[in-house]
Amino acid sequence: MDKKIKLPENVKRIIETLNSKGYNAYAVGGCIRDSLMNKCPSDWDICTSSLPQETLDTLGKNNIIENGLKHGTVTVHIDNENYEITTFRTDGIYLDNRHPENVIFVRDLKEDLSRRDFTVNALAYNDSDGLIDLFKGTDDIKNRCIRCVGDPDRRFNEDALRILRALRFSSQLGFTIEDETSYSIHKNAMLLKNISAERIMSEFVKILTGANVEDVLMNYYDVVSVFIPEIKPMIGFRQRNPHHIYDVWKHTVKVISHIEPQKVLRLAAFFHDSGKPSTFTIDKNNIGHFHGHPDISELIANDVLRRLKADNNTISKVRLLVKLHDLRPSATSKNVRKMLAKTGAENFLLLLKLKWADAMGQNPLLLNEKLKYIDELEKIYNSEITGDSAFTLKQLKINGSDLKRIGINEGKKIGIILKCLLDCVIEGELENDQEKLLGAASEINKRL
Ligand code: ATP
Ligand code: MG
Secondary structure, three states: OOOOOOOOOHHHHHHHHHOOOOOEEEEEHHHHHHOOOOOOOOOOOOOOOHHHHHHHHOOOOOEEEOOOHHHEEEEEEEEEEEEEEEOOEEEEOEOOOEEEEEEEEEOHHHHHHOOOOOOEEEEEEEEOOOOEEEEOOOHHHHOOOEOOOOOOOHHHOOOOHHHHHHHHHHHHHHHOOHHHHHHHHHHHHHEEEEHHHHHHHHHHHHHOOOOOHHHHHOOOHHHHHHHHHHHHHOOOOOOOOOOOOHHHHHHHHHHHHHHHOOOOHHHHHHHOOOOOHHHHHEOOOOOOOOOHHHHHHHHHOOOOOHHOOOHHHHHHEEEEEEEEOOOOOOOOOOOOHHHHHHOOOOHHHHHHHHHHHHHOOOOHHHHHHHHHHHHHHHHHHHOOOOOOOOEEEEEEOOHHHHHHHHHOOOOHHHHHHHHHHHHHHHOOOOOOHHHHHHHHHHHHHHHH
């Protein structure tokens, strides 16, 4: 790999400034890995032999964010970008599979590279010394391989989050995990129990949204089931139904890989059939059914996402999509309006994406019919969704105050009337027009 790495001007300037005071400094980690792969790095990290105070003294106090100082990190903010400058360090002993007891600042780059997680992340570069690759990281990039720096068992015992980081890089980069590292991941997966929910969730979402998610979930479901044991019954669960050719887990993984790599959609795909094993019944013709599974899947999604400390907005969107994923009314305007009333306009297309991916993970012989149906729903949606459409109370052209103005004052009555008007609009029996709605409201009021 003879690729020349091109440091951004600001990174060059920081390195040169530190060099001018006699310190070593390099761009390090993911930015070098990505540059060697011709990918645009998301950020540039710098490591240096200067102690944090020396870094501060050298770079001046301007544009400095002193947040991670005690861990040896000085953050510089230039041109709207943050650059983390970390003093070369080794980690002290680890007692809890999470954090070193202390960090020890050192002057030697080699020691700093040795404490990094994977060979492809243990690369450093500056223009005068060129690429520093002490652990054959370049070969591993060429061979598309994730391999621990040093002994995998020791490295995963030090910090068990590295187990998920390995899966995450494999999913994002499409790299295979090297045998010894892979063996150690399976062996030490239980150590993830010592890692906080927030750190797990952040890596889990990166695993799910990676391009190579299918391989990772098929090969490392034992790791995922350490923090989501709810998936265990799905693995190998035969569906015995003509719509399906895969077991519940393999189907789930196929659906995830067929939906776009966006957090909510991938999480919804992950959970959509999790309620299947517990709702399984078999009829007299030996056909399997899963009546009511979306409701159970929704409960499981809610439990797991709360436990993993996902944010409320993510949880409620995932729940909604999981709950509604199996709705299959015939493709008529009225039914689409009813679906819209349940999803809200902003989630309807997300639901169709989930339904599309769900179909892609089922029996290919029945696929065309299912895709045609989803297409129909989308066409109707496009013609239904106009400025005058109303699928929620908010979109009705009148509200409670309008009703008060025509003499309907009781709160409970107002609620009933508005709901009734919305139902009529959704059913296509009434136009969403202010005058017509008010007329209908007084009619309903007389009958209440
Ligand atoms: P990304 O492109 O997602 O930012 P990255 O490789 O830069 O990927 P970061 O989490 O930003 O990953 O970490 C920066 C570098 O710090 C890594 O490349 C690796 O060298 C080191 N590193 C990060 N976390 C760990 C860890 N838990 N154990 C050992 N080294 C780590
Ligand atoms: Mg990074």
